[in-house]
Amino acid sequence: xxxxxxxxxxxxxxxxxxxxxxxxxxxxxxxxxxxxxxxxxxxxxxxxxxxxxxxxxxxxxxxxxxxxxxxxxxxxxxxxxxxxxxxxxxxxxxxxxxxxxxxxxxxxxxxxxxxxxxxxxxxxxxxxxxxxxxxxxxxxxxxxxxxxxxxxxxxxxxxxxxxxxxxxxxxxxxxxxxxxxxxxxxxxxxxxxxxxxxxxxxxxxxxxxxxxxxxxxxxxxxxxxxxxxxxxxxxxxxxxxxxxxxxxxxxxxxxxxxxxxxxxxxxxxxxxxxxxxxxxxxxxxxxxxxxxxxxxxxxxxxxxxxxxxxxxxxxxxxxxxxxxxxxxxxxxxxxxxxxxxxxxxxxxxxxxxxxxxxxxxxxxxxxxxxxxxxxxxxxxxxxxxxxxxxxxxxxxxxxxxxxxxxxxxxxxxxxxxxxxxxxxxxxxxxxxxxxxxx
Numbered sequence: 001x002x003x004x005x006x007x008x009x010x011x012x013x014x015x016x017x018x019x020x021x022x023x024x025x026x027x028x029x030x031x032x033x034x035x036x037x038x039x040x041x042x043x044x045x046x047x048x049x050x051x052x053x054x055x056x057x058x059x060x061x062x063x064x065x066x067x068x069x070x071x072x073x074x075x076x077x078x079x080x081x082x083x084x085x086x087x088x089x090x091x092x093x094x095x096x097x098x099x100x101x102x103x104x105x106x107x108x109x110x111x112x113x114x115x116x117x118x119x120x121x122x123x124x125x126x127x128x129x130x131x132x133x134x135x136x137x138x139x140x141x142x143x144x145x146x147x148x149x150x151x152x153x154x155x156x157x158x159x160x161x162x163x164x165x166x167x168x169x170x171x172x173x174x175x176x177x178x179x180x181x182x183x184x185x186x187x188x189x190x191x192x193x194x195x196x197x198x199x200x201x202x203x204x205x206x207x208x209x210x211x212x213x214x215x216x217x218x219x220x221x222x223x224x225x226x227x228x229x230x231x232x233x234x235x236x237x238x239x240x241x242x243x244x245x246x247x248x249x250x251x252x253x254x255x256x257x258x259x260x261x262x263x264x265x266x267x268x269x270x271x272x273x274x275x276x277x278x279x280x281x282x283x284x285x286x287x288x289x290x291x292x293x294x295x296x297x298x299x300x301x302x303x304x305x306x307x308x309x310x311x312x313x314x315x316x317x318x319x320x321x322x323x324x325x326x327x328x329x330x331x332x333x334x335x336x337x338x339x340x341x342x343x344x345x346x347x348x349x350x351x352x353x354x355x356x357x358x359x360x361x362x363x364x365x366x367x368x369x370x371x372x373x374x375x376x377x378x379x380x381x382x383x384x385x386x387x388x389x390x391x392x393x394x395x396x397x398x399x400x401x402x403x404x405x406x407x408x409x410x411x412x413x414x415x416x417x418x419x420x421x422x423x424x425x426x427x428x429x430x431x432x433x434x435x436x437x438x
Contacts, residue, residue: 023232024148027221031144034222038140041133048129057119061107066289069099076297094297102289112279113272121269128262135255138428144220145424149417151213152233156413158210161203164406168196171398174389188395195399233413235420237364243357246430250353251346253431260338260345267331267338274331277324280316353429360422367415374408381405 032038054060077090108115175189218225251257288308295301317324384401387393427433 020226021230021232022225024145027148027217027225027231028141028144030221030224031141032137034224035140035220036222038137041136045126045129045133048126052119052122052126054119057122058108058111058115059119061105061284064104064106065101066104067099067101069097072096078297089297091297094295096293096295098291098293100289100291102287102291105286106283107285108281108283110280110282112276112281114276117269117272117276121266121273124262124266124269128259128266131255131258131262134434135259138255138433140220141433142424142428144217146421147213147217147220148231149235149421151210151217152231153410153414153417154206154210154213155230156233157206157410158203160406160409161199161206163409164402165196165199165203167402168192168199171388171395172196175395191395235416237367237416237419238423241360241423241426243353246357246426247350247353249430249432250349254349254429255431257342257345257349258431260342264335264338264342267335271328271331271335274324274328277317277327280314283313283315284310285313286310349429353426356422356425356429360419360426363415363419363422367412367419370408370412370415374412377405377408 073093073095075092076094077088079086079088172189172192175192179186179189214229217231218229286309290306291303292305293303381401381404384393384398388395388398424433
């Protein structure tokens with residue numbers, strides 16, 4: 001039964017190895033092009049850019065086409081004073097029709113400069129949305145990086161599990177041969193079979209984890225990767241990263257800090273708009289139209305007129321129940337809060353960068369220790385295997401050396417990926433993960 005399971009597992013591994021190898025750079029490009037969340041974020045930026053229009057801030061005139069017609073049918077009995085005798089008029093269902101069509105113009109030419117502040121705010125909001133999108137895209141790309149290395153780690157676990165099975169299979173064959181010639185009891189053979197079954201289960205779990213990581217990574221790139229694709233597990237560690245340079249870049253380019261700075265500018269524009277409410281509003285109005293009227297009864301039986309009118313209006317609210325004062329006070333409070341949020345973003349950036357730098361240095365130290373440990377574990381395993389073949393060590397001792405060696409193979413690969421993930425997080429915090437086009 002164990003041999004049958006092993007045959008199935010090895011067949012699966014061969015099938016998985018057929019996939020095309022994708023580098024991290026190519027996967028990141030696919031995510032930028034096809035990730036659904038990133039597409040939505042880009043659409044939000046387009047909406048904000050569309051909103052940043054002078055007309056949306058009230059700077060352009062409003063021109064309206066107005067038209068209407070009224071009809072009435074009325075029973076009339078009217079008596080008019082006349083000489084020598086009054087005149088009486090009676091009419092059932094007297095009809096009356098009047099209508100108009102015209103163009104109306106309304107253009108606010110001065111509102112305390114509120115329209116200009118509003119336009120400036122709309123442009124700031126477009127920049128703010130762009131920065132928010134950049135921050136969200138950076139988080140998505142970091143998720144892609146981590147998922148990529150999770151898959152690479154899972155792929156390495158499959159290889160290690162397969163190697164462990166090959167080692168244990170050799171042990172099973174040796175134990176079986178010794179048992180069949182009567183050189184040993186069946187305990188060693190049964191123990192090797194149990195270990196082979198355990199290794200087979202470990203391989204099944206490793207394959208399951210690999211497939212889940214593959215699905216997760218494909219989801220992040222909009223399912224644009226082919227079935228059975230693989231990733232490149234080789235990594236190059238950046239040795240020349242400097243904390244002071246990263247901090248300098250972060251203060252100038254970090255998306256969260258820029259987000260807070262644009263939010264503060266937006267609050268300043270809101271304060272300016274609120275204060276503009278203390279100034280009068282001047283508007284130009286105009287109208288050009290055609291009016292007509294038809295009456296069956298009355299002094300005016302019909303009329304037609306075409307013409308235009310123009311004027312200038314000034315409005316100054318003397319008292320609005322303290323509404324202007326409240327708006328101005330609240331805008332000032334929000335501006336002060338935006339400054340506190342900006343300072344908090346700067347402090348949070350320094351904290352996050354410092355903690356990530358500590359993790360980065362710690363992961364480098366761990367990697368160095370794991371590399372030394374791997375050479376020792378490999379030498380110990382090779383020596384133990386030789387002694388096991390000579391019958392000088394027990395089955396348990398050989399198994400312990402085998403597991404220690406395989407654990408170090410897994411640990412050193414994971415240590416490399418942790419260092420690489422720390423590097424990407426430092427790059428993200430420094431604001432250099434994504435560079436704006438142009």
